[in-house]
Amino acid sequence: MYRKNWNLLGLLILGMIVYQFVFPVSAGDSCRQENESVGTVIIATVEGDSHTFGKDSIATAFEKEGFEVINLGDSISAESLAATAKEKEADFVFSSASMSTTMLHQIQIEEQLKAAGIRDKVITGVGGSLVTQAWADKIGADIYAAGPEDAVFKAKSTLLNGSIPGTHISANESTSCGNCHR
Amino acid sequence: MKGKRILILTAVFTLLILISSSASASTLYVKEGGDTGEYGSLQEAINAANEGDVILVGEGRYSENVLVNKSLEIISENKCPNKTVITAQDPETPVFHVTSDFVKISGFTFKGANSTYGIYLEGVSGSKISNNYFSENWRSIMLRDSHENTLENNRLANSDNGIWLESSEQNIIKDNRAASNRHYGFYLNSSQNNTLQNNCASGEAVGIYMENSSGCRILNSKTSNNFYGIYLIDSGESLLENNTANSNEMYGIYLGNSNESVLRGNKANSNQWGIYLNSSFNTLQNNTMSCNSRNFGAYTYHYRGEMNNTIDTSNMVDGKPIYYLVGVSNQTLDSDSNAGVVYCINCENITLKDLYLENSSFGIYLYNTQNSLIEGNNISNNEHGIYLGNCSITTLRGNAVNSNEGDAFILSSCRNCLVEDNNASNNMAGIWLCDASRDNVLKENTATSNSWCCIDLGDTSCNNTLEGNILSEAYEGIYLYGASEENTLKNNTITASSYGLFTEGCGNNTISGNRMSGNDVGISLNLDWTDGTNSDCNIIYNNYLNNSKNAEDYGTNTWNISKTNGVNIAGGPYLGGNFWASPGGDGFSETALDEDKDMISDFPYNVTETNYDYLPLVSEKPLEKNKNAGEKTADEKTASEKKCGKSR
Known part of the structure; x- marks a missing residue:
């Protein structure tokens, strides 16, 4: 009985770890x-x-x-x-x-x-x-x-x-006006 | 006997003078740790001193925030400043806060006031700060409400700012060196009539910056490797003489709204912009600008202030003279002039021909100038090629205006100008009419490979004619925006662009006889998303369209005129609608039924769900097509016709 419960607890913990890997959430979301x-x-x-x-x-x-x-x-x-x-x-x-x-x-x-x-x-x-x-x-x-x-x-x-990474930019991203018109 | 008595009296008197003078200027000694007859801190010595005393500080390291509230001379024993270092004990309090006049401070290193000032002169006159080093402060020397002081031969490095003046006048700042400060080497705000002489600023965001500080003199100073060299804003009546501004990322020397200033004998080399004026009534003499991306510039293309400067041909760009003509009539500048850049302000009957103009903000700049001719010039690698502001009856003909960063031709608030047979390639835009330019003719120009558009009309630029232009390889061949209406676009050829014609909120234009092929979209009539104005009531007829998509119409427009005798663009005998071809050769006009052989389709062409070309042109041998396909009744020919008053 206890053994089964411990197995369940282990599976639960393992599941939580796997969930974190599969569905990572931002620090903001988690807290x-x-x-x-x-x-x-x-x-x-x-x-x-x-x-x-x-x-x-x-x-x-x-x-x-x-x-x-x-x-x-x-x-x-x-x-x-x-x-x-x-x-x-x-x-x-x-x-x-x-x-x-x-x-x-x-x-x-x-x-x-x-x-x-x-x-x-x-x-x-x-x-x-x-x-x-x-x-x-x-x-x-x-x-x-x-x-x-x-x-x-x-x-x-x-x-x-607490540190700032290098520039991260997608292909079409820019703060400049690009092709919008005058 | 009497003589002996006089001699004794004289000796006694002299002795008294010496004693009294030594009493009024005692020397107090400060040594690290203190000792007998010495003070262990500067503040202790200052507290003990009398007005006019000298405080001699032995070499060492002191950690203090010192209030100097007496007229004192505070000097280091060792004349090498890095031997006597005073660090802010509290980084939020100045190392030296001077509140008394006639203080002299010399021979120290001041550091560590990273939230405040190295030396702070507050409401002080007649003081002298000389031969010191400063580092790691927010502002190394700060003057507020302090006048007629001297800051001389100080080294200011690795702080946020070097010397900072607020509301401080008639100070002399000379022989100082500012290096690698984060923001400003020298900053003056609301500080009039100061003199900066023989200073050096390098590695700062801004070398020398003045705001609301008129009547200042910047002499023999060097600013290099900053983002901005010397930058004046709202600081008129200044004198900049014999300064060097080299290798700054942005401007060497910039004057914004700093009227009646004099620039004489300055050198500005290898900057993005050499010398740039956004001010009036300035005098420039013997300034040289070389190897800048833009050697000389004055005014942006919407500037409407006075432009009445005195700039003679002693000013040179890459070894060629600047011609800045104001109020001149009947003058010709040709290749003999060797002009490097030409400005004509309030001129009449000027001819500019066969000039090679490059590497300035504008090659040619005309403002309020009439009856002039710009012909056969070669203008490249400028910010913009040719600018006409508020000009009329001026012809631009046969110019090659290529590879400029911005626009090849800008006509702002111009009327009755002719732009003819020019070449504009590899610019941002070819020809731009803006700010209510009206009644101009753009004819038979060739514009290719411009990154935005070949021709654009904006800001209620109306009643212009664009005719016979050859336009290709742009985002838009022709772009109309900002309620630019009643323009005529005819017989233009537009190819290999994203859009042949693109409109935003522009109506009542007539578009005919144009050939648009190989574009992603031929004609696109759109809403102006900024104010919701639609592109309505344009008349589009007799155009040859052979594009991936021939038309988009988000307004209500007319795509044909009444059937009229006359050879159409497909060679047929009637004018009516447009020729709708396809790159695959199976476009509507190439396959439409024409049983009456009038070379107009028997059925309308659905431009959009609500806009129709009721008289689409067809080619000579149409393919057989299901007669019922696409057929509309007369009742269905409604919306666009009724709204714009046009009908078949």
Whole structure:
């Protein structure tokens, strides 16, 4: 009788292990209740820039993955972004800049987060048609988002592992406008 | 006796002066660990000091946050700064916070204030910070509300920022070197009339940055290997003289809304952009730009501000002079001019011919210029080829505008211009009419292998004629968007593109006599998804269509005119609808029944479920076809005709 029960228990444990292999779930799924946010993402297009395609694509991707997304819109100042991040206790601050003259505002976002005393409490991400990994590295952004999938992949990786992996991009993915029209 | 008395008095007086002077400028010694007659910390010495005293600091490592609230000279005993290192005890408090005027600090390394400043001058004047090293700080030297100070010969490295000024005026910042800071080498915000001289900034995101800081002078400074070299925004009346900005990833020198500035004798080489102006009333003399991807640029294609700069031909791009003409009439520039780039602002009757223009933001830029001719020029490897803004009665003829990153031709708010017999290949777009350009004629141009489109009309660009153009190998041969209406597209040949013609929210255009073959889709009439405007009431007739898919129509349009005498595109005797061919040779027009031999099908062609070509053209020998197939009654010929007022 006991022997049978132990066998059943063993099978149950084995089944759980097999289930984990066959149906892997994200860390977010395994530790959250239904409707519980994986993390809070503040996202905006930087001041002086009205390009929203890439930013909105990333926002949608985060929402689909269970993040709470606060999409501030376009032409948002660094001060406003930092203030909102502080108020909402954001986990991530993503910014998009698609012009050579607006990318500089991504520096100011880093500066303003530091001025607000929360730079080490948030993970920053940058994207945009001219933004590169080198730019992200230079200004000290934590994540370079080559596209929506890449942004989510890296954000989840930082939550899981505390480190940011290399760029993960699918064939058709980009935050730049691609073939959409003027 | 009297003389002896005077001598004694003089000696006593001198002694008194010496004693008094030494009393007002005592020297206090600081040594690591402290000792008899010495202080163990800088703060102890400062607390004990009087105004004007000297604090001499022995070499060693100190961990402090020091408040300097007296006029003192604080110097290191060993003149080599890396021998006397002061690290922030609390990284959220400045290493030195100076709140008193006339403080001199020299010979130290300041580090570890990674959440704040190395030295912070707050409301201070007449101070001098010299010969120091800074690293691992948020901002190495920070000035707020501080005026007429000198920052000289400091080395600022491996911090977030080098020197940062806010609301600080008339400071002299010279002989400093900023390297490998994360954000800015030198940053000025709301700080007027400062002088930056002989500084060097490399390896930063931005070498020298000024915002809302007018009347500043940047002299003999070097910015290299940054993303941005020297960047001014809202900082007019500045002087940039004899600076070098090389090998920066983006701009060498950029002026945004910084009017009435003077750039003289600067060198900007091997950047993405050499010198770029988005400002007016500037003066440029003797500047040289070489080996930049874009040597010189001024204004984006939607710029509408003043462009009244004084830029003479002493300014050179790759060894060729810049011609920046303002208010000039009746002038010709040809190959003898050796022009490297040409701007014509508010000009009249200008001829530009036989020029080779490359590696700038625009090869030719005309604004508010009339009655001019641009002919036979070769323009390549620019950001954009030829730009016309708010121009009229100007002819662009026989130009080869190829391999530019953006568009070959841009006509913005132009009227009555003729673009004829040009070649535009391997650009992003061939010819772009935008911002309500009207009444222009684009005729017999050849545009191939442009990544977006060969010709696009947008932003209510209406009543233009596109005729006899040969367009191929693009995403769209012709693209109409943004309520561009009442244009005539006729006799164009469009091949090997994703779309021959693509419209978004554009109606009332006439499309006839065009040959579209080998495209994925011939004609595609679409909704403008941004505002819901449809492409309605276009008239499409007498076109030859032989594509994978000949037509898509998401609006309500007319695909034929009334049967009219005249040779059609298939050689038949009547004009009516279009010729619907197929790459396999079995298209509707190739197989349709024509019992009356008028070379118009006896049955309509279903363009979509609701749009019909009621008079489809047929070829000379149609194949037999089931008579009832596709036949429609007169009552069914409704929607598009009624809406657009057209009928068979």
